[in-house]
Amino acid sequence: MPRNRKPDEKRLIARIAPERRHDFSRRLRAWFARTQRDLPWRRTRDPYRVLVSELMLQQTQVDRVIGFYERFVARFPTLEAVAAAPAAQVREAWSGLGYYARSRNLHSLAERVVSEGSPARLPETPEALRALPGIGPYTAGAVASFAFEKRAALIDTNVERVLRRVFAPSLAPKTPRTHRLLWALAEELLPRTGKATWTHNQALMELGALVCTARVAHCERCPVRSGCATGRKHPSAKVPSRTTEVRRRT
Numbered sequence: 001m002p003r004n005r006k007p008d009e010k011r012l013i014a015r016i017a018p019e020r021r022h023d024f025s026r027r028l029r030a031w032f033a034r035t036q037r038d039l040p041w042r043r044t045r046d047p048y049r050v051l052v053s054e055l056m057l058q059q060t061q062v063d064r065v066i067g068f069y070e071r072f073v074a075r076f077p078t079l080e081a082v083a084a085a086p087a088a089q090v091r092e093a094w095s096g097l098g099y100y101a102r103s104r105n106l107h108s109l110a111e112r113v114v115s116e117g118s119p120a121r122l123p124e125t126p127e128a129l130r131a132l133p134g135i136g137p138y139t140a141g142a143v144a145s146f147a148f149e150k151r152a153a154l155i156d157t158n159v160e161r162v163l164r165r166v167f168a169p170s171l172a173p174k175t176p177r178t179h180r181l182l183w184a185l186a187e188e189l190l191p192r193t194g195k196a197t198w199t200h201n202q203a204l205m206e207l208g209a210l211v212c213t214a215r216v217a218h219c220e221r222c223p224v225r226s227g228c229a230t231g232r233k234h235p236s237a238k239v240p241s242r243t244t245e246v247r248r249r250t
Contacts, residue, residue: 005184006180006184008177008181009180009181009184009185012167012168012181012184012185013184013185013188016167016185020227021188021189023227024166024189024224024227025189025191025200027223027224027226027227028200028203028204028207028223028224029191029196029199029200029203030223031203031207031223031224032199032202032203032206032207033199035206036202036203036206037062037206039062039066040053040066040069040070041053041054041069041146042202045146045147045148045149046147047121047122047143047147047148048078048079048122049073050142050143050146050147051106051109051122051139051143051147052069052072052073052106053065053069054139054142054143054146055102055105055106055134055139056068056069056072056097056102058099058102058139059098059099060097060098060099062209064097065097068094068096068097071093072093072094075093076090076093078120079109079110079113079114079120079122080110080114080119080120082106082107082110083107083110083111083113083114083115083120085107087103087104087107090103090104090106090107091103091104091107101134102134104134105133105134105135106134108133108134109132109133109134109135112132112133113132122143122147124144124148124150125144125150125152126140126141126144126150126152127140129143129144137154137155137183138154138155138156140152141153141154141155141201142154142201145194145197145198145201146198146201146202148194149194149195149197149198150194150197151190151191151192151193151194151197152190152194152197152201153183153186153187153189153190153201154186154201155179155182155183155186156205156208157208157214158204158205158207158208158209158212159182159186159201159204159205159208160173160174160178160179160182161173161208161212161214162204162207162208162212163182163185163186163189163204164178164182165212165217165228165229165230165231166224166227166228166229166230166231167185167229168181168182168185168229169229169230186204207222207223207224211223217230217231219231
């Protein structure tokens, strides 16, 4: 259930008609169904594999992650395999991907989950997932949504940028207040079912990665342009970003 809204969150949501919110999600999901990239972690609902992909995608481009992901899950096919291996071996399998705290967190997480019962199972809710090492709000929402098809919101840099440009371009980018407001909006935009939420969340990230990018918003090929506050102001031009936005996930 959504948390209690602060007054400024309520005002932001109240300014956006329900019909506009529903049309946004409907157009977004239809576009994704036609154009989605075939990525290996989108072919599975295995919580462990979804988690590995999300950890690897933190601050790392998708094209670079694919090969590392496939080699890593071939070597360590389960949480039990990660927990049983020395931390140095897990780090070795991560070698070249960088940000090695991610591999340490995965090893610590695997040891904790395996110690709590057999077979090892990741929790299904964002709240429970956040109690594990290295799992922040985004990763908890992503695993709950993509592995368990829960109705869970998520905000990474791509999603925050899309929602700000579409619904609230007057908000300053990359501030704690903007992040909080857009997280509340992301919760409000969720479809009614977890299965539709899987598509909605994947599509939001896809739109931010391929169309509404950090350097330029390609409004001329955006599937939600008709309802976008930024796109309506730029009927033919590409929209430059007001700031250089670094992709981060936590």
